[in-house]
Structure formats: C-alpha cells, structure tokens
Amino acid sequence: MTKLNSKIPEGLLKDKWSNYKAHQNLVNPSNKRKLDIIVVGTGLAGGAAAASLAELGFKVKNFCYQDSPRRAHSIAAQGGINAAKNYPNDGDTVYRLFYDTIKGGDYRSRESNVYRLAEVSNDIIDQATAQGVPFAREYSGLLDNRSFGGALVSRTFYARGQTGQQLLLGAYSALSRQIGLGNVTMYNRTELMDIVIVDGKARGIVTRNLITGEIESHFAHAVVLGTGGYVNAYFLSTNAMGSNGSASWKAYKKGAFFANPSFVQIHPTAIPQHGEFQSKLTLMSESLRNDGRIWVPKNLEDAKAIREGKKKATDIPEDQRDFYLERRYPAFGNLVPRDVAARAAKERTDAGYGIENNPAGEGVYLDFKYAIERLGKNVIEERYGNLFQMYEKITDDNPYITPMKIFPALHYAMGGTWVDYELQTTIPGLFSIGEANFSDHGANRLGASALMQGLADGYFVLPYTIQNYLAYEIGTPRSNPKEVKEFKEAEESVKSYLNKLMGIKGKTSVDTFHKRLGHVMWNNVGMARTEEGLKEAIAEIQQIKKDFWSDLKITGEINAMNVELEKANRVADFIEIGELMARDALNRNESCGGHFRLEYQTDEGEAMRRDDKFMYVAAWEYKGDDQEPELHKEELKYEGIEVKTRNYKSA
Amino acid sequence: MSSKTINIKLKVWRQKDATTKGKFENYELSEISTASSFLEMMDVLNEKLVGEGNEPVAFDHDCREGICGMCSLFVNGHAHGPDTLVTTCQLHMRKFKDDETITIEPWRAGGFPVIKDLMVDRNAFEKIMQAGGFVSVSTGGVPDANAIPIPKKDSDEAMDAASCIGCGACVATCKNSSAMLFVSAKVSQLALLPQGKLEASRRAKNMVAVMDELGFGNCSNTGACEMECPKGISLAHIARLNREFLVATIKE
Numbered sequence: 028m029t030k031l032n033s034k035i036p037e038g039l040l041k042d043k044w045s046n047y048k049a050h051q052n053l054v055n056p057s058n059k060r061k062l063d064i065i066v067v068g069t070g071l072a073g074g075a076a077a078a079s080l081a082e083l084g085f086k087v088k089n090f091c092y093q094d095s096p097r098r099a100h101s102i103a104a105q106g107g108i109n110a111a112k113n114y115p116n117d118g119d120t121v122y123r124l125f126y127d128t129i130k131g132g133d134y135r136s137r138e139s140n141v142y143r144l145a146e147v148s149n150d151i152i153d154q155a156t157a158q159g160v161p162f163a164r165e166y167s168g169l170l171d172n173r174s175f176g177g178a179l180v181s182r183t184f185y186a187r188g189q190t191g192q193q194l195l196l197g198a199y200s201a202l203s204r205q206i207g208l209g210n211v212t213m214y215n216r217t218e219l220m221d222i223v224i225v226d227g228k229a230r231g232i233v234t235r236n237l238i239t240g241e242i243e244s245h246f247a248h249a250v251v252l253g254t255g256g257y258v259n260a261y262f263l264s265t266n267a268m269g270s271n272g273s274a275s276w277k278a279y280k281k282g283a284f285f286a287n288p289s290f291v292q293i294h295p296t297a298i299p300q301h302g303e304f305q306s307k308l309t310l311m312s313e314s315l316r317n318d319g320r321i322w323v324p325k326n327l328e329d330a331k332a333i334r335e336g337k338k339k340a341t342d343i344p345e346d347q348r349d350f351y352l353e354r355r356y357p358a359f360g361n362l363v364p365r366d367v368a369a370r371a372a373k374e375r376t377d378a379g380y381g382i383e384n385n386p387a388g389e390g391v392y393l394d395f396k397y398a399i400e401r402l403g404k405n406v407i408e409e410r411y412g413n414l415f416q417m418y419e420k421i422t423d424d425n426p427y428i429t430p431m432k433i434f435p436a437l438h439y440a441m442g443g444t445w446v447d448y449e450l451q452t453t454i455p456g457l458f459s460i461g462e463a464n465f466s467d468h469g470a471n472r473l474g475a476s477a478l479m480q481g482l483a484d485g486y487f488v489l490p491y492t493i494q495n496y497l498a499y500e501i502g503t504p505r506s507n508p509k510e511v512k513e514f515k516e517a518e519e520s521v522k523s524y525l526n527k528l529m530g531i532k533g534k535t536s537v538d539t540f541h542k543r544l545g546h547v548m549w550n551n552v553g554m555a556r557t558e559e560g561l562k563e564a565i566a567e568i569q570q571i572k573k574d575f576w577s578d579l580k581i582t583g584e585i586n587a588m589n590v591e592l593e594k595a596n597r598v599a600d601f602i603e604i605g606e607l608m609a610r611d612a613l614n615r616n617e618s619c620g621g622h623f624r625l626e627y628q629t630d631e632g633e634a635m636r637r638d639d640k641f642m643y644v645a646a647w648e649y650k651g652d653d654q655e656p657e658l659h660k661e662e663l664k665y666e667g668i669e670v671k672t673r674n675y676k677s678a
Numbered sequence: 679m680s681s682k683t684i685n686i687k688l689k690v691w692r693q694k695d696a697t698t699k700g701k702f703e704n705y706e707l708s709e710i711s712t713a714s715s716f717l718e719m720m721d722v723l724n725e726k727l728v729g730e731g732n733e734p735v736a737f738d739h740d741c742r743e744g745i746c747g748m749c750s751l752f753v754n755g756h757a758h759g760p761d762t763l764v765t766t767c768q769l770h771m772r773k774f775k776d777d778e779t780i781t782i783e784p785w786r787a788g789g790f791p792v793i794k795d796l797m798v799d800r801n802a803f804e805k806i807m808q809a810g811g812f813v814s815v816s817t818g819g820v821p822d823a824n825a826i827p828i829p830k831k832d833s834d835e836a837m838d839a840a841s842c843i844g845c846g847a848c849v850a851t852c853k854n855s856s857a858m859l860f861v862s863a864k865v866s867q868l869a870l871l872p873q874g875k876l877e878a879s880r881r882a883k884n885m886v887a888v889m890d891e892l893g894f895g896n897c898s899n900t901g902a903c904e905m906e907c908p909k910g911i912s913l914a915h916i917a918r919l920n921r922e923f924l925v926a927t928i929k930e
Contacts, residue, residue: 075817082816094738095804097844098746114824150818157820159813159867159874161837168827186837192745193840200812207808215801238793267740301681301713306721307742417744420761420768421715486817536728538721583733587695588794590736591728 031284031646031661034447035139040667041122044143047448048491052498059084062497063505065232065247067219067274069096069202071195071478072461073253075485078201081210083490085497088245089202090214092237092269092593097199100255100267101481104191105312105414107175107183108155108478110148115172119180121145126668128476131177131364132441132469133620133636134670135287137644137663139448140466147487148479152184154486158197162186175474176313177364177675183475188312188414194478198485217243218593219274220521222250222281222457225513229457230506233517235525237593240586242518244508248500249456249493252278253485256440256462258291260601260608261553262545264437265297265310271597272604275444275463283452284646284659286465287442288604289612292472292621293554295321295368297436298421299383299390308436309421311393312414313474316361318398318407319431321368322348323380323391330380330388340382340392340430351375359675366471366621366634367675369435373554374632376434383432394430435554439477441468441621442611445646445661449492450484453648456500458493460484465644470620528595529585533578537594540575544568544598544605552609557625561613568606575602607647607656614658617641638670681713684776688723690735691783693792696799700792702781712772716759717742717749719771737796744768744908747843750850751796752783757847757906765845765908785850788893789857800846802892803860810884811864813874832870839867841909848903848911854895859903861885862919863911869922879929882922 036043054062062085066077069091077089091099113119125145129136152170156162162184163171172181186193205211216237223231223244231246257272258264279285296315297308324330325347332338351371353360363371372391375381383390399407404427408415415426422432444452444459446466451458461481468476508514551564575598583589618627618634619641627635644661685708693700707726710719717739724734740748744765751766753759759769774780782796790798840863848859865882868874874881897916904913 079817093740093746093748094800095747095844098740098748100741100746103741103743103745112823152823153820154817156823157813157815157873159836159840159871161833161840161867161871162823163837164828164830164833166830168829168833169824186840189745189841192843193837196840200807201815201817203804203807204812204814206804213804215804265743267746268742269740302711304711304714304718304722306715306718309743416763417768420744420764421770423770423772490817536725538725580728582728582731588736588797590734 030453031445031659032447033137033661034449036448040138040142043139044146051491051495053494054497054501056084058501060086062086062500063088063247064249064251064493065090065245066251066253067232068099068253068255068463069199070099070101070253070255070461071198071481072463072485073251074099074195074198074202075482076251076253076460076489077211078198078205079486079490080493081205087205087211088214088247089211090217090219090234092216092218094215096202096213096215097196099195100270101195101478102192103267104478105188105310106314107173107185107190107475108151108194109175109182109475110152110184110479111145111182112149112152114170115181117180119182123180124148124182127178128467128473129469129668130673131473132471133634133673134469134638134642134665135290135619135663136469137466138665138667142667143488144467144480144483147483150487151479151482155194155197158200160186160193160197173314173317174362176316176362176368177473185314188314188411191478194482198482219254219277221277221517223513223517224281224454225511228455231508231514233514233521235521238588240584240589242521244514244518246506246508248503249458249497251458251460251489251493252444252463253460254463256443257601257604258437258440260544260605261437261548262541263300263305263308263549265294265308268307271600273597273600275459276600276604278444278452278454278457280649281454282649283454283457284445284648285443285607286445286644286646287611288608288647289552289615289622290441290470290620291437291608292365292439292441293369293435294438295365295372295435296393296433298418299432299434300385309417310436310438311418311431311433313365315393315411315414318402318410319361319393319395320350320397321352321361321391321393322350323375323382325349327379330382333382334384334388336384349380356675358677363675364471364473370554370623372435383434389434390432391434392430393433395426396430399427439472441465441470441472445644449495450489451492451496456496458489460489470622525585525592528579528592528599529581531576531579533580535574535578535580537579537581537591537598540571540579541598541601544571544602547571548605548608552605552612555623555625556612558613561609564609565606565613568602568609572602575599610656611645611647614645615641636672681711683709683711684771684774686710686774686777687779689779689781692735692795695794696791710771712770714771715742715767716753716769716771717767735796736794739767742767745843747845750785750798750845752785752850754781757785757851758908763908763910765843785846787849787855789849789855790846802894803844803846805892806857806861806885806888807864809888810881813868814877826872828871836867836870839863839870839911839915842911843909845908847906847908849894851902851906852895853900853902854898856897857889857894858897858916858919859907859911859913861889862915865922866915866918869918879922879926882919883926886923
C-alpha cells in the first residue's frame with residue numbers, strides 16, 4: 028500500500044511534458060501578485076526559480092545562509108553543462124541525452140522526469156547565453172563543446188573550468204534584477220530552522236538570523252527548497268563548508284518522504300587527503316579526463332617506492348604503467364561514468380598500487396604528458412589553466428611536469444526529498460528542486476548534468492508546475508504569522524531545540540563529532556558496502572548521536588552570531604541523515620550506480636543490479652525519533668528505453 | 679606533497695559586534711602542517727579556543743576552493759595574504775616561516791562595516807549589482823545560443839572580467855576604498871557581449887550612482903587592486919567602465 032502518486036502525465040514519453048503544459052492550471056497575472064512564494068537556497072535551482080517566479084509576477088522571498096546569493100555552492104562546479112544541441116553534428120538528440128542519463132543512473136531514475144530534463148536542456152543554453160554567460164567559443168564565434176563521462180558525443184558547454192560560476196552568476200544577475208525591482212525580498216545570512224504546516228499544507232518557514240540570532244517567521248502560499256545535497260555527512264567532501272542537509276531533513280520530519288538516501292556520488296578526481304586537520308577535499312574537474320590519462324604503476328614495488336618518496340612518477344617507464352581504465356573499459360576508457368572510475372581507483376589502491384603518501388595510500392595519477400605531447404602546452408593551458416593553477420597552489424606540484432595525484436571524494440547526492448512529476452513533495456505546497464530532490468540521476472549522476480538539472484528545475488519546470496498547485500490557492504489571503512498558532516508553536520519549538528543544544532554543556536566540540544561521523548560514513552557507507560558494515564554503521568551512528576546529545580560543547584551566546592551553534596544544528600541532522608543512508612543501503616540488496624554492495628557483483632567486479640527485486644525508488648517516511656522509518660516503494664517503469672546491464676567496455 | 683610543521687604566533691582582530699570597539703588578541707599555535715590551508719590553521723585555532731571554553735574567531739568562508747568569494751582576511755597587510763592569485767582559503771601554510779608572527783585583520787573599508795571579528799558586511803556589493811549588474815532579459819523567449827556569433831577574443835575577454843568572485847579584496851586594498859575594479863568587471867563583461875551591449879552605458883551609470891552613494895571612494899589609478907585581486911582582474915576594465923560612463927553622460 029503506497030502513498031506515493033508520482034503524477035506522471037499520460038501519453039507517449041516524448042509527449043508527456045507537452046501534454047502536461049497544455050492541460051495544467053495556470054494563475055492569471057492579477058492573481059500572481061497576491062501570491063507569496065518562499066524559495067530557500069540561491070544556487071542554480073533556487074536562484075533560477077526565485078528569479079523566474081518573480082519575473083512571472085509572484086512575490087518571492089528568497090533565503091540563503093551565506094552573505095550573498097552569489098556564494099551558493101553551484102558556483103564551484105567546474106566542467107560544464109550538457110545539452111542536446113547537436114552543434115558539433117556528432118549525432119546527438121534529445122533521446123540520446125535522455126538515454127545516456129537513464130543508463131548513467133543505472134536505471135534507477137524516473138523516466139518521465141529525465142526525458143523532460145533532456146527536452147528543456149537546450150533552452151538553458153539559450154537562456155544563459157542571453158544573460159551574458161561567456162561560454163567558450165570557436166574562432167567562428169560559435170559555441171564550443173567538449174565530451175564528458177558516459178557519453179559518446181560532445182554535448183558539454185563550458186566556460187573555462189568555471190562553468191558553474193558563470194551559470195550561477197547568470198542566475199544571480201537575473202535574481203539581482205528582481206531584487207532591485209522589489210519583486211524578490213532577499214534574506215542573506217539567514218538559516219531555515221523549520222517548515223510550518225497549516226491545515227496539511229506548507230505555509231511558511233521559521234528562520235534564524237545568523238547575525239543576531241533572532242528567530243523569525245515567514246508566511247507563503249508555497250515553499251520551495253533548493254537547498255542542495257547532504258554529502259557533508261561524510262565530513263570530508265567537495266561541498267562547501269556550510270553545505271548541509273538540514274532543510275531537507277526538517278522537511279522529512281514534517282512529513283516529506285526522503286528518497287534513495289544511500290545514492291551518493293563519489294567523484295573519481297579530487298585531490299587526495301593530506302592530513303587529519305583537512306577540512307574539505309578539492310575537486311579536479313571531470314573535464315580533465317578528456318585529456319588526462321589515469322594510471323598506477325604495474326608493479327607493487329614501484330608503487331611502494333613512490334609512496335616512500337624513493338621514486339617519482341616520471342621514473343616509471345611507459346610499459347610499467349597500468350592505464351587501468353583504458354585496460355578495463357576499452358570503449359569509454361578514461362571517460363567512464365564517475366562511479367565506475369571511482370571504484371576502479373579504489374580497486375587498485377586496495378590492491379596496494381596507490382601512490383599517495385597518506386595513511387591508506389589513497390591516490391592514483393592523472394597524467395597530461397601525453398596530451399601535452401599531442402596538443403602542446405598552450406592548448407592544455409587554455410583548456411585547464413585555472414584548474415592546474417588551483418592544483419599547484421594546493422599541492423605545490425606542477426601538473427604540467429609531474430602527473431596530478433587524485434583520488435575519489437564525496438561529491439553529490441543523487442538521493443533527496445521525494446518529489447512527484449511536478450517537483451512537489453509529499454507535503455502539499457512544499458516543492459524540492461535541484462540536488463535537494465531525488466528524481467533525475469538515479470543511482471549515479473553523469474558529469475555536467477547537475478548544472479543542467481538545477482537550471483532546468485529552476486527556469487523551466489517549477490515555474491510551470493507550481494502554478495498547478497497555486498491555482499487553487501488564489502483564495503487564500505496573506506496572513507501575518509504572528510497571528511497564526513502554528514507559526515507561534517514552530518517558533519517555540521525551534522527556540523527550545525536551540526536551548527537544548529546550548530544546554531548540553533559537555534566537553535566535545537561539534538567538529539569532533541562531525542569527524543567521527545564522517546569516519547564511519549566513509550568506511551562503512553562509502554564506495555564498498557556490506558551488510559555487516561552497514562549494521563555496524565547504524566549502531567555506531569546511534570552511539571555518536573547519544574554522545575552528541577550528552578557531551579556537546581558550544582561556547583558563545585544563543586541570541587547572537589554563534590558559528591558553533593550553526594554547525595551543531597547541521598551536524599545533529601547529519602547524524603540522523605547518516606543513519607537513514609546506512610539503513611537505505613542495507614535495505615537495497617543489490618549494487619547499482621554509486622551504491623556498491625560487495626555481496627552483489629559480477630565475476631569481473633562490476634555492479635550487479637537486481638531489477639526483479641529493486642527496480643524501485645525507496646522513499647522513507649519519518650515515524651518519530653524512537654521509531655524506525657517506514658519504507659514506501661515507487662516502482663520504476665521504463666517504456667521508452669530497454670533496461671540493460673550497463674556496459675562501458677564496448678559500444 | 680612534502681610537508682613539515684611550524685610554530686606560529688597570531689595577532690587576530692577580535693570585535694564583539696558592529697558597535698563594540700575591537701582589538702588585537704595574541705595566540706600561539708604549534709605543529710601546524712605546512713600542507714594545511716590558512717583556514718585549516720584557523721580551524722585549529724578555533725578548536726583550541728572552544729576547548730578552552732572561549733568563543734571561536736568568526737570569519738567568512740564557504741567553498742574553500744577559491745571560487746565562492748566568501749573568504750576575506752587581511753593577512754600580514756595583504757588582502758588574501760602573501761601569495762598571488764589566491765583567495766585566503768587557497769593560501770597554504772608553506773608560505774609562512776617557523777616562529778613567524780602572522781597578523782590577521784578584517785577588510786577595512788567604509789563600505790564594509792565589521793559584523794564580528796574578521797567578518798564584514800559586503801551588502802553594498804549586492805546593492806550595486808541590483809542597480810544594473812545584469813542583462814534585462816527574463817526567462818524564456820530568447821534566441822538560439824548560436825544565433826549571434828561572438829568573436830572569440832571578445833568572449834574570452836568577457837570571461838576574464840566575469841571571473842570576478844565579488845570578494846571585495848580590491849576595495850580593502852585600495853587606499854580610497856574604491857569599488858571601481860568590482861563594478862568595472864561586470865560592466866566590462868556585459869559591454870563586450872552583444873547581449874549586454876544594448877544597455878551598456880545605462881548600466882554603467884546606474885551601478886556607478888549606487889557605488890558613489892554607498893561610500894566607496896574614487897579610483898586614483900594606483901593599481902593596487904589589480905595586484906591583490908585573487909582572480910587577476912585587469913585595470914583595463916576600469917578604462918572600459920569610464921568609457922561607458924562617459925557615453926552615458928554625453929547621452930544626457
């Protein structure tokens with residue numbers, strides 16, 4: 028008995044979105060200005076949605092925890108954004124982009140959403156160009172493309188190695204225009220603390236002003252979460268320090284189902300960890316795999332000598348290098364999808380071939396020697412100059428001369444709040460967009476697809492679908508939250524929660540708990556998972572939770588800026604998210620995409636899906652702090668694509 | 679990635695809030711890995727302070743990979759510290775010597791009041807952007823991305839300007855606290871592209887008007903901003919801003 032209604036429109040796959048738009052309800056212009064929409068988050072999804080909804084005439088309130096909407100972590104995306112433009116004339120189509128995305132996600136995403144994503148992908152490139160986003164161009168003056176993992180065509184648009192920055196600044200410029208016009212009220216340095224439900228519908232949020240500590244309420248006719256992913260549960264990740272899962276988690280506790288929490292992406296090319304004080308991992312763009320070749324030494328002795336500093340990469344002769352991706356996956360080579368590349372790196376380092384001098388010997392080479400020989404240093408510098416500079420500043424090594432050292436790192440959450448075709452959660456009036464929702468990437472996201480999905484949701488999907496809900500809200504007057512019982516209760520509960528955190532007065536800092544959690548997550552809920560390890564993780568995380576709530580130490584005041592308190596609120600949620608992730612991974616007795624259970628693999632070490640038992644979205648319902656969550660299944664049906672075993676060995 | 683450890687002394691600006699007077703506090707840290715980033719060193723300091731029951735030092739930071747523009751800090755008299763083309767989060771401890779005293783201050787500029795410790799309010803930049811840092815296009819109904827070819831040179835130059843991360847190092851460095859480099863980067867980017875060209879002079883005029891209103895000083899062409907800019911934004915963009923501003927004045 029499922030409570031999930033995905034609201035997939037009738038008709039052929041290619042007609043669904045057109046049919047939907049043709050028949051959905053819309054709100055007329057004079058009513059739009061009577062309707063308030065809260066958008067939490069200002070990244071590609073949130074920022075684009077806030078701007079687009081305001082342009083349509085809605086009154087928008089937009090929130091971010093940073094000092095400016097331009098800081099959202101979408102800004103750090105390096106490589107590019109996919110679209111089915113087929114400018115290079117290499118055979119791309121909307122269907123092929125759809126096909127690659129479903130296959131890349133290992134047949135665990137919702138077909139209708141992904142097809143719509145591929146359909147609107149071209150509009151995004153047009154929109155960004157119109158905003159003045161300086162995408163890379165050819166001497167013809169036309170746009171350039173490059174290739175990314177999991178595709179046989181070149182469909183990735185880019186702006187040097189700063190594509191996310193440029194797309195975000197495009198959305199930010201549109202948002203700034205609407206703020207200036209008075210259509211968006213912007214709340215910087217403000218954190219969501221709870222979602223307020225009135226008569227079963229999302230009616231607003233309670234926030235904390237991060238400068239003054241003040242608790243405030245905000246009313247709206249609908250609430251949109253564009254709050255990103257939750258992989259900072261692992262402590263070390265490529266996410267920003269402030270990236271958190273708290274908005275989605277508060278929504279979960281208010282009744283929004285959380286889908287596929289165990290589906291997280293471990294990106295194959297980040298700079299390896301250097302020491303215990305490390306605060307985050309820096310990504311090296313997937314685009315580097317276009318020209319870099321990944322290898323480790325063929326001999327264990329060579330790997331050991333390199334780790335001990337007795338040999339250098341350049342000492343290893345050509346025939347003693349194992350280009351393991353090219354060896355294992357001849358058709359896609361270095362451009363296999365991220366989950367495949369990450370696992371292959373782990374396989375080599377586990378076998379003792381790692382080259383980095385850190386405790387676990389975790390590291391492999393990404394070598395540009397061959398590309399520099401083929402194309403010249405200038406070309407490589409033009410393509411990746413800023414990434415090479417970034418690498419050198421962090422590691423003190425020059426990647427034009429010695430190969431980069433890289434290793435997989437937590438990067439992105441495919442899982443997230445469950446949404447239907449309209450991007451609405453199981454709470455009426457609460458929507459979730461971009462990385463915060465679960466819908467488009469299945470068990471693995473392809474490179475250059477996050478920017479595509481965030482902007483698709485923000486510019487071209489939500490501004491339509493939200494109206495199908497709001498059309499029934501035109502009779503709901505704006506209310507003053509000070510006069511609404513539910514807001515007052517929510518404020519009281521937030522205050523008492525914060526008081527409880529401040530009142531523990533233990534001995535251990537927030538970061539210490541966060542690192543402890545991260546350790547368990549990386550070891551037991553990381554790239555290789557087992558039933559035993561996951562059970563152990565659940566027990567350990569429950570212990571961390573107990574210790575957190577009895578021994579946490581926060582200095583400073585509650586009614587003022589308090590960075591430790593901010594972190595404590597986020598880490599308290601990460602602990603619970605971590606437990607749900609482990610629980611979901613334990614339930615899923617198969618391997619698919621980024622979720623790899625050692626018990627379920629082929630003789631060649633590839634992921635073994637079990638479509639007969641697990642071709643579903645696992646959506647978890649919160650049942651109370653002391654109870655196990657309830658699992659709901661959304662069965663996945665594929666009509667427009669044949670379900671196959673992923674194969675990147677041959678075309 | 680060879681690393682060793684160093685001992686350092688810190689002189690850190692502490693200020694309770696916008697209205698309270700601040701002062702320097704001295705701290706000492708031992709065995710800091712030279713492979714650590716500067717902000718990881720700050721994390722170590724803060725863990726120590728929390729452990730001792732004191733309030734940690736407040737400073738802005740987020741992405742820690744040099745792109746979000748949130749981190750600031752004036753380190754030993756330089757915006758983003760003594761390395762070139764980096765933000766504070768990309769600065770590494772290998773740039774410092776054993777036993778060195780490191781002075782850490784917030785951005786100091788009239789347009790950027792201190793919120794707490796090393797954290798400043800850069801909302802003035804938001805107001806400037808809202809006045810004109812955009813192409814007046816709404817979502818939908820735009821031409822195909824390849825409908826208007828753009829010379830690669832112009833596009834590349836626009837990209838150079840667009841690399842600005844809005845951190846405010848230029849303002850903090852300038853003896854006049856001028857925001858001209860920041861404003862010119864956006865004006866220049868959009869003026870170089872056909873999509874933004876139509877509104878170029880109007881944009882320059884509107885952004886400059888708000889900049890003047892918010893207490894940023896004039897540009898006297900010393901070029902310190904360009905030297906300290908973590909993204910190497912060129913002074914040439916200020917020339918383009920002046921040109922567009924002049925056109926706007928003549929049009930009136």
